[in-house]
Amino acid sequence: MDGDAVRERAGELPREPGVYQFEDGGTVVYVGKAVDLRDRVRSYGEPRSRRIRRMVDRADRIDYSITDTETQALLLEANLIKRSQPRYNVRLKDDKSYPLVQLTGHEFPRIEITRDPDPAARARSDGGTRTRGGSRTGPTTSGPRVFGPFTNKTRVETVVKALRETYGVRGCSDHKFADRERPCLDYDIGLCTAPCTGEIDGESYVADVESVVRFFEGETGVLADPLRREMERAAADRSFERAANLRDRLDAVEGFHGGAGEAVASEADERSVDVLGVALEGESATVARLHSESGQLVERDRHAVTIPEGEPDPGGDGRAEARATDTRAGAVLSAFVTQFYAERDLPDALLFSDRPDDGEVLDWLDREGVAARVPGAGREATLVDLALKNARRGASQPDALAALRDALDLDAVPRRIEGFDVSHAQGRAAVGSDVTFADGSPEKANYRRKKLDDRNDDYANMYDLVRWRAGRAAGADVGDARDDRPDPDLLLIDGGGGQLGAARDALADAGWDVPAVALAKDEEVVVTPDGTFDWPDDADHLHVLQRVRDEAHRFAVRYHQTVRDDVSTELDNVPGVGPETRKRLLRRFGSVDGVRSASVAELQAVEGVGEKTAETIETRL
Incomplete structure (x- = not known):
C-alpha cells in the first residue's frame, strides 16, 4: 500500500x-x-x-x-x-492469551470462557468488530457474541458462574445438549434452565440471554441487584456462610466493570514483586524475571523474545546507538509485560531495567494497582542488576537449539519442538502422544494425546496422529476444534524413516508447512528427508532431541496403559471382579490371555483376589 x-x-x-x-x-x-x-x-x-x-x-x-x-x-x-x-x-515465545467470554450463535446460546472464539464472531462483515459493549460482529446482533478480553480469569469465572445461577444460561457442549430426554445435573443444581428438554420456552431463554448481554455491556445491576437480594435473604436466615460467599461474589461482580477500583499498593504492601531485565542481541532478546515473595527470591526464569526485523538504524553515532538500544529495550519490555501476564497474576510491583516505552502499558498497570518503576539505587537496583546478569547469560551462552538449527540447516532456531509417538499392544488400545518443549523445557500444559484406531501398523498410526495435529492447526479438519497453540519450529517423530515418511505425508495432506525429523531409538540416529545424522553421544543438540523423544514415549505409554486398563474385557462378566481388581489383573498378567493362562495360586497372589474369586476366574475364562 x-x-x-x-x-x-x-x-x-x-x-x-x-x-x-x-x-x-x-x-x-x-x-x-x-x-x-x-x-x-x-x-x-x-x-x-x-x-x-x-x-x-x-x-x-x-x-x-x-x-x-x-x-x-x-x-x-x-x-x-x-x-x-x-x-x-x-x-x-509464549502461547498464553487473555480470556474472553463468548455467547454462541445457537438457537439456545451457550456461555463459555474461551481463548479462541468462534471464527464467525470475528467476521468483519461491516469492516470491524466490537469486543465488548455490544460485541458487534456485523450489522446485526445475530450470531455469536464475544466480550473481553479480561485480565483476571478468576473474576471472569466467578461472574460467569453467577450469571448462570441467576439466568440459567447453558454451558454444555452441543453433543451433550442434543437429543436429551431429561435435564442434566446443571439443571438440578440451578446452573441451567434446561432448554434442551423444554423446561423453559425459547422466548424466555432468549430474554435471559439478553440480560447476560446487558451485564457485559456495562449494566452491572442486572446481576448485582439479584445477588444483593439473595445475600440479604441468606443473612436474615442466619445462613452466614452462604451470605459471605454471596458477598464475595457480589464484590467480584461490582468490580468487574471497574466500579470497585483497586488501591495502588505502597512499597510496604508489596508482597509480590517481579524484577525484569532485558538483554538485546540482534533480532532477538532475552528477558530475565526474578520473582520475590515477602522479600525472598523464590523463582527465576528467562524468556526468548523476537524483535521485528530492521529496527531503526542508529546511524553510527555512539550516543544515537545508545538511545536506539534504550528504545528497543523499552519496546521489548512493553510487549513482554502485556503478553507474559496474559494468564498469570500480576504482581504488586514491577521493577524494570529500562522504562517501558508504551505509556498505555504503564497506565494499564496503574489501573490494575501495580507499582511500576526503574530503581536508581539501593536493594531494588541490585535486584535489577541481577536480572540483567541473568538475561545476558541467557543471550550469550552456547545455545544447543542454535546448534540444532545449524546441524539440521533449519531456517530458524527451533525454540518450540513437538514430539510424537504412538503406543499399542499388538494393535490394541492404540494411542498417540504430542508433547511440547519450549526453549528446551517441557510445557506440560500443551501436551496432547489421542486415541487411535486399533491396528498393528505403526506407520498408519503415526500418519493419523500427525494428520490430526496438522489438520487442527491448519484449519483443514472442520470436525475438530482448532488447535490454537503456536506452530512449532520443528516436529520430532519417535521412530525411523518409515514413521518420518508417514508424518510428512500427513503434513502434506493437511497443508501444514512445518519441518520434521525422526530419532530412532536403537542407534540414536537422526533421520531427515535428506539423509541421516549420527551425531556424537555428547552433542548438546542431540540431547535436546533425546529429551523430547523420551518424553513423547513416556507420555504415550502412560496413556496406553490407562486406555488398556479401561477397555471392556471378558473379566467384566466374572462375578467378584470389579474395575479395580480387573486393572490389577491386567497389570499383573498383561492381557486377558495372560489371566486365562495363570494358575489359581498365581491369581490369588493379586491383591483383592481370594480363593473363590480365583476359581471363578479360572472357570469362566
Whole structure:
C-alpha cells in the first residue's frame, strides 16, 4: 500500500479505541492499538522508520476491531499478536492469551470462557468488530457474541458462574445438549434452565440471554441487584456462610466493570514483586524475571523474545546507538509485560531495567494497582542488576537449539519442538502422544494425546496422529476444534524413516508447512528427508532431541496403559471382579490371555483376589 491508500482507508475508520491489523495476502504482518483508530492509522501514510515503511509497502489490506476502552485495546492487541505472530511486532515465545467470554450463535446460546472464539464472531462483515459493549460482529446482533478480553480469569469465572445461577444460561457442549430426554445435573443444581428438554420456552431463554448481554455491556445491576437480594435473604436466615460467599461474589461482580477500583499498593504492601531485565542481541532478546515473595527470591526464569526485523538504524553515532538500544529495550519490555501476564497474576510491583516505552502499558498497570518503576539505587537496583546478569547469560551462552538449527540447516532456531509417538499392544488400545518443549523445557500444559484406531501398523498410526495435529492447526479438519497453540519450529517423530515418511505425508495432506525429523531409538540416529545424522553421544543438540523423544514415549505409554486398563474385557462378566481388581489383573498378567493362562495360586497372589474369586476366574475364562 502507498501513503494515499493508507490515508484513504484511515478515513473509513471510526474515531474510537480499538486494534488495527496490516495484512499481506490474508497474513497479518503487524498489529497495533489506538485510542483513535482513524488518526492512528492515518499516521502510517508517512512512515517514520524504514521498518514501518517496509511493512506498509508489503501490506495490501488494513482491518480493525473496535473496543470500548483503551485497556480492552491493549489486551486484544496482545491476544492477536500471540495468535498471528506477525513478523513486524515484538513477540514473546509464549502461547498464553487473555480470556474472553463468548455467547454462541445457537438457537439456545451457550456461555463459555474461551481463548479462541468462534471464527464467525470475528467476521468483519461491516469492516470491524466490537469486543465488548455490544460485541458487534456485523450489522446485526445475530450470531455469536464475544466480550473481553479480561485480565483476571478468576473474576471472569466467578461472574460467569453467577450469571448462570441467576439466568440459567447453558454451558454444555452441543453433543451433550442434543437429543436429551431429561435435564442434566446443571439443571438440578440451578446452573441451567434446561432448554434442551423444554423446561423453559425459547422466548424466555432468549430474554435471559439478553440480560447476560446487558451485564457485559456495562449494566452491572442486572446481576448485582439479584445477588444483593439473595445475600440479604441468606443473612436474615442466619445462613452466614452462604451470605459471605454471596458477598464475595457480589464484590467480584461490582468490580468487574471497574466500579470497585483497586488501591495502588505502597512499597510496604508489596508482597509480590517481579524484577525484569532485558538483554538485546540482534533480532532477538532475552528477558530475565526474578520473582520475590515477602522479600525472598523464590523463582527465576528467562524468556526468548523476537524483535521485528530492521529496527531503526542508529546511524553510527555512539550516543544515537545508545538511545536506539534504550528504545528497543523499552519496546521489548512493553510487549513482554502485556503478553507474559496474559494468564498469570500480576504482581504488586514491577521493577524494570529500562522504562517501558508504551505509556498505555504503564497506565494499564496503574489501573490494575501495580507499582511500576526503574530503581536508581539501593536493594531494588541490585535486584535489577541481577536480572540483567541473568538475561545476558541467557543471550550469550552456547545455545544447543542454535546448534540444532545449524546441524539440521533449519531456517530458524527451533525454540518450540513437538514430539510424537504412538503406543499399542499388538494393535490394541492404540494411542498417540504430542508433547511440547519450549526453549528446551517441557510445557506440560500443551501436551496432547489421542486415541487411535486399533491396528498393528505403526506407520498408519503415526500418519493419523500427525494428520490430526496438522489438520487442527491448519484449519483443514472442520470436525475438530482448532488447535490454537503456536506452530512449532520443528516436529520430532519417535521412530525411523518409515514413521518420518508417514508424518510428512500427513503434513502434506493437511497443508501444514512445518519441518520434521525422526530419532530412532536403537542407534540414536537422526533421520531427515535428506539423509541421516549420527551425531556424537555428547552433542548438546542431540540431547535436546533425546529429551523430547523420551518424553513423547513416556507420555504415550502412560496413556496406553490407562486406555488398556479401561477397555471392556471378558473379566467384566466374572462375578467378584470389579474395575479395580480387573486393572490389577491386567497389570499383573498383561492381557486377558495372560489371566486365562495363570494358575489359581498365581491369581490369588493379586491383591483383592481370594480363593473363590480365583476359581471363578479360572472357570469362566
